[in-house]
Amino acid sequence: MSPGSFEERRAAEWVELDRLITGAEKGKPEPGVEELPRRFREACADLALARHRMYPGQLIERLNALVIRGYKLLYRSRKRGWESAVRFAVAGFPQAVRTEWRLFWLCSALFWIPFFGMMASAHFDIDWIRAALGADGMASMEAMYGGGPDQQISHLREEYGSNFMMFAFYIKNNVGIDFQIFASGITACLGTIFYLIYNGIQLGASAGYANYACNPTSFWSFVAGHSSYELLGMIVAGMAGMRMGLGVLKPGRLPRGRSIAEAAKVALPLIYGAAAMTAIAAIFEGFWSAQPVPVDIKYGVGIAGWVLHVAYFLVMGRGVRAA
Structure with missing residues (x-):
């Protein structure tokens, strides 16, 4: 031509x-x-x-x-990195969670049922909690939450040295937990199911033991501020892991490799959001939770966090066209 x-x-x-x-x-x-x-x-x-x-x-x-x-x-x-990040936070992330609402309720059940079951066992049979925490776990709980808030702050300062070091420890710990929950979903959902139940048992046992043998005010005032970010972030990471696992279990007409790739596209916004929530939880743990702030204010911040998360996931992004 x-x-x-x-x-x-x-x-x-x-x-x-x-x-x-x-x-x-x-x-x-x-x-x-x-x-x-x-x-x-x-x-x-x-x-x-x-x-x-x-x-x-x-x-x-x-x-x-x-x-x-x-x-x-x-x-x-x-x-326009910041513009994309804001758009994702305002609309993309809550839309992604609402789209996978069945997985949200499934992962919530896998975590919260063992959590509240272990908490309740403190009133009926403490041996379940003892078996879950072990001697070292119970000793650690008593050292941190056995006395008042002043003892707790002193213990944390001795262990971590500074707010920044506390933040670094908690972000490492939280990211590790969420990564386990998400990445293990590739084993046909079994890994995600296991880690959600396991963490529900461990955290529920810790809460139950704090009520049973420690100072409940010291424990609940510490965890209140970051609880909504950390626990909901864990559940969202579970949603991402379950979506990956379903790509393995239910490829439909697609080749299994293509099915996993498509599942990863759906899971990506969820794991991005879970990572952001985990980072915010670590910021609270490092720079807020152990500060000498009146207990009522800490409880108020914690309650506000849960209310804002419910409103965020239910309302934000509605009427905004998905990208």
Whole structure:
């Protein structure tokens, strides 16, 4: 095909792409703007073909300029990291959680039933808690929560040295737990189920033992502020792990590898959100939970955290078109 025939055949498409790009650059999208990505890909193919056939430089420069403008327009969102992060926090994350509401309730049941069961065992049969925590676990609970808040703060300062070191320890611990819950979901959901139940038992046993043998006020005032971020983040990580596991268990008509890849796309917003919640929980644990703040204020912050999370997941992102 001669350069003239090639240009005559494709010129209308280039003019249309130029019109769509110009409108988008001015912030006034033209009709048919949804076709811009397809037309951009076609222009890229035309540019590659023109270069391969060594068409005149003027034609190649025209196509190259058009492709550069299209690239800057389509991929400029990658440079808006903060804008994308805010959009995800305001709409994308709560939408992703609501979309997987069945997994939310399943993971909640897997965690909360063992949690409250172990808490209740403190009133009926403390041996269950003793078996779950062991001698070292009970001794650690008594050292941290056996006395009043002053003893707890002193113990934490001796163990970690500074607020920042507490933050570093807790973010390492929390990320490790969430990663276990998420990554083990690839074993056909079995790993995620195990770790959700296990953490429900351990945390419920700790809460039950604090009520039974320690100072409950010291324990609950410490965990109140970060509890909603940490525990809900754990459940969201479980949702991501279960979605990966379902990609293994139920590939449908897709090859199993493709099914897992598609499941990963759905799980990605969930694990991003869980990571953010875990980081916020660690900030609270390191810089707030062990501070000498009146107990009523700590409880108030904790209750506000749970109320805000319920409102966030139920309300945020409604009416906003999913990306």
